[in-house]
Amino acid sequence: xxxxxxxxxxxxxxxxxxxxxxxxxxxxxxxxxxxxxxxxxxxxxxxxxxxxxxxxxxxxxxxxxxxxxxxxxxxxxxxxxxxxxxxxxxxxxxxxxxxxxxxxxxxxxxxxxxxxxx
Amino acid sequence: xxxxxxxxxxxxxxxxxxxxxxxxxxxxxxxxxxxxxxxxxxxxxxxxxxxxxxxxxxxxxxxxxxxxxxxxxxxxxxxxxxxxxxxxxxxxxxxxxxxxxxxxxxx
Numbered sequence: 001x002x003x004x005x006x007x008x009x010x011x012x013x014x015x016x017x018x019x020x021x022x023x024x025x026x027x028x029x030x031x032x033x034x035x036x037x038x039x040x041x042x043x044x045x046x047x048x049x050x051x052x053x054x055x056x057x058x059x060x061x062x063x064x065x066x067x068x069x070x071x072x073x074x075x076x077x078x079x080x081x082x083x084x085x086x087x088x089x090x091x092x093x094x095x096x097x098x099x100x101x102x103x104x105x106x107x108x109x110x111x112x113x114x115x116x117x118x
Numbered sequence: 119x120x121x122x123x124x125x126x127x128x129x130x131x132x133x134x135x136x137x138x139x140x141x142x143x144x145x146x147x148x149x150x151x152x153x154x155x156x157x158x159x160x161x162x163x164x165x166x167x168x169x170x171x172x173x174x175x176x177x178x179x180x181x182x183x184x185x186x187x188x189x190x191x192x193x194x195x196x197x198x199x200x201x202x203x204x205x206x207x208x209x210x211x212x213x214x215x216x217x218x219x220x221x222x223x224x225x
Binding site: 047 | 119154156167168174207213214215216218
């Protein structure tokens with residue numbers, strides 16, 4: 001069974017930093033691209049970032065480019081999202097998501113809440 | 119950035135009725151489009167990928183069609199568990215975007 005478990009969310013002040021982690025199991029982690037998607041309270045889905053299976057390629061939404069860094073450790077089956085210069089508008093539930101072989105988002109974690117507030 | 123516009127924003131129907139949801143792209147995405155369902159308090163679930171392929175375990179009442187800029191998700195006969203928010207998503211050249219969602223509510 002595929003499982004994705006996010007951690008690292010919490011309350012942070014504007015301008016602060018936070019690192020999210022996602023522990024993956026139930027599939028060959030090193031074979032699939034992984035993604036982060038977020039959802040502000042009561043709002044729709046917003047794409048954040050993606051990383052290829054070997055970590056060689058990354059993608060960022062314009063809203064987070066230059067502030068967020070996605071990475072992965074295939075030896076630990078773990079995906080990361082380093083977030084810096086956080087803003088109030090970054091407040092959201094952050095989902096770790098696995099892509100299928102066609103590039104679509106087939107398994108989602110339960111999400112971790114990041115709140116940016118003073 | 120490719121913008122996806124979903125319509126209607128809210129669709130009110132009764133169980134047993136047919137639902138038709140629309141997603142329009144600001145430029146062609148070929149067939150690189152997916153549909154997701156999200157229920158309150160839950161993560162989204164992949165329903166359709168590559169415009170018309172049902173994901174694993176998705177009932178046959180869900181179908182997708184379209185290519186280029188105009189796409190449709192059809193639910194042939196609504197079950198009570200189908201009332202949720204539906205999002206389309208495109209994945210053209212590793213640039214991913216979501217539509218704003220259509221809320222399917224019970225009439």
